[in-house]
Amino acid sequence: QSVLTQPPSLSAAPGQKVAISCSGFNSNVVNNYVSWYQQLPGTAPKVLIYDNGNRLSGTPARFSASKSATSATLVITALQTGDEADYFCAAWDRGLSAVVFGGGTKVTVL
Amino acid sequence: QVQLVQSGSEVKRPGASMRVSCQTSGYPFFNYGVAWVRQAPGQGLEWLGWITPYNGDTQYSRKFQDRVNITADTSTNTAYLDLTSLRSDDTAIYFCARSRFYSYWFDPWGQGTLVIVSS
Numbered sequence: 001q002s003v004l005t006q007p008p009s010l011s012a013a014p015g016q017k018v019a020i021s022c023s024g025f026n027s028n029v030v031n032n033y034v035s036w037y038q039q040l041p042g043t044a045p046k047v048l049i050y051d052n053g054n055r056l057s058g059t060p061a062r063f064s065a066s067k068s069a070t071s072a073t074l075v076i077t078a079l080q081t082g083d084e085a086d087y088f089c090a091a092w093d094r095g096l097s098a099v100v101f102g103g104g105t106k107v108t109v110l
Numbered sequence: 111q112v113q114l115v116q117s118g119s120e121v122k123r124p125g126a127s128m129r130v131s132c133q134t135s136g137y138p139f140f141n142y143g144v145a146w147v148r149q150a151p152g153q154g155l156e157w158l159g160w161i162t163p164y165n166g167d168t169q170y171s172r173k174f175q176d177r178v179n180i181t182a183d184t185s186t187n188t189a190y191l192d193l194t195s196l197r198s199d200d201t202a203i204y205f206c207a208r209s210r211f212y213s214y215w216f217d218p219w220g221q222g223t224l225v226i227v228s229s
Contacts, residue, residue: 002154035215037155044205044219045147045155056217088155092214098171099145099157099214 004029004089004102011108016079020105022089023071028100032092034072036065039086039104048087049074081109112136114144114206114220121226127194130223132206134187140164143209144189145216146180148202156202160209161189196227 004024012018022029022036034052037045047056049065052072065074072091076083089102117131132144145160159170163182170178179192189206204223207216 033214044222045216046219047215047217050213050215050217090155090215096172097169099147101155101157103154 002103003093003096003100004091006087006089006102006105008103009106009108011110012079013110014079014081017075017077018079018107020074020076020087020089020107021071022073022102024091024093024100025095027095028091028093029067029072029089030070032094034065034067034089034091036063036072036074037088037090039088041085045088076107079107079109083107084109112208112218114208114218116204116206116220116223119224119226121228122196124197124227124229126196126227127192128196128200128225130191130204130206130225132189132191132220134189134208137208139182139184139187143211144180144182145207145209146189146191146204147207147216147219148204149222150199150202153202158191158193158204162211163189196225198227201225201227 010018036049039045048059048063052067053065062077086104088104093100113135115133143160143162146158161168161180161182177194182189207219
């Protein structure tokens with residue numbers, strides 16, 4: 001059971017938008033920076049977004065992220081078939097003194 | 111370019127110990143940390159701990175604290191993950207990843223090492 005909660009799966013047609021939520025608690029998402037990872041099938045995760053909304057150099061502008069009072073959201077616009085992957089959120093949890101991850105969201109491009 | 115290259119897959123018996131290595135290159139080893147994260151088959155990501163190579167400081171997940179040891183060899187820019195008393199639910203892909211001081215995100219990651227624990 002993951003500490004951070006993500007929807008298990010989402011799907012959309014090419015060119016459309018998906019929004020992946022990541023909810024947690026005061027000890028993690030609410031009060032600490034959130035990062036987002038993309039894991040293509042059979043490969044290692046790759047960071048897309050760090051510190052809530054900063055794109056790593058090389059991350060397409062189609063990927064954006066934000067954080068509200070209680071959750072974080074990764075938005076992928078102009079969806080492409082190459083975006084089919086698992087997406088994970090992560091944050092430091094001060095209660096557990098550990099980096100915690102969401103369970104992952106599988107994005108399917110219809 | 112920055113690279114983290116891990117050792118190869120292993121099969122271990124329950125109760126045994128494992129060691130995975132992570133050879134880094136392309137950046138100053140002392141200026142970053144190395145984290146270890148695992149992923150059980152078809153499951154999510156789980157952080158085990160990390161090390162600060164310049165002073166050897168480590169921090170471990172409480173879940174693994176009594177079984178895990180992370181070390182770094184500054185002469186070869188290599189980090190190591192040791193896990194003891196292996197169980198079948200330790201079967202996973204183990205990843206190393208570069209981390210920045212006082213930050214909790216990882217980039218880049220090693221290719222992963224599959225460890226199977228089976229009798």
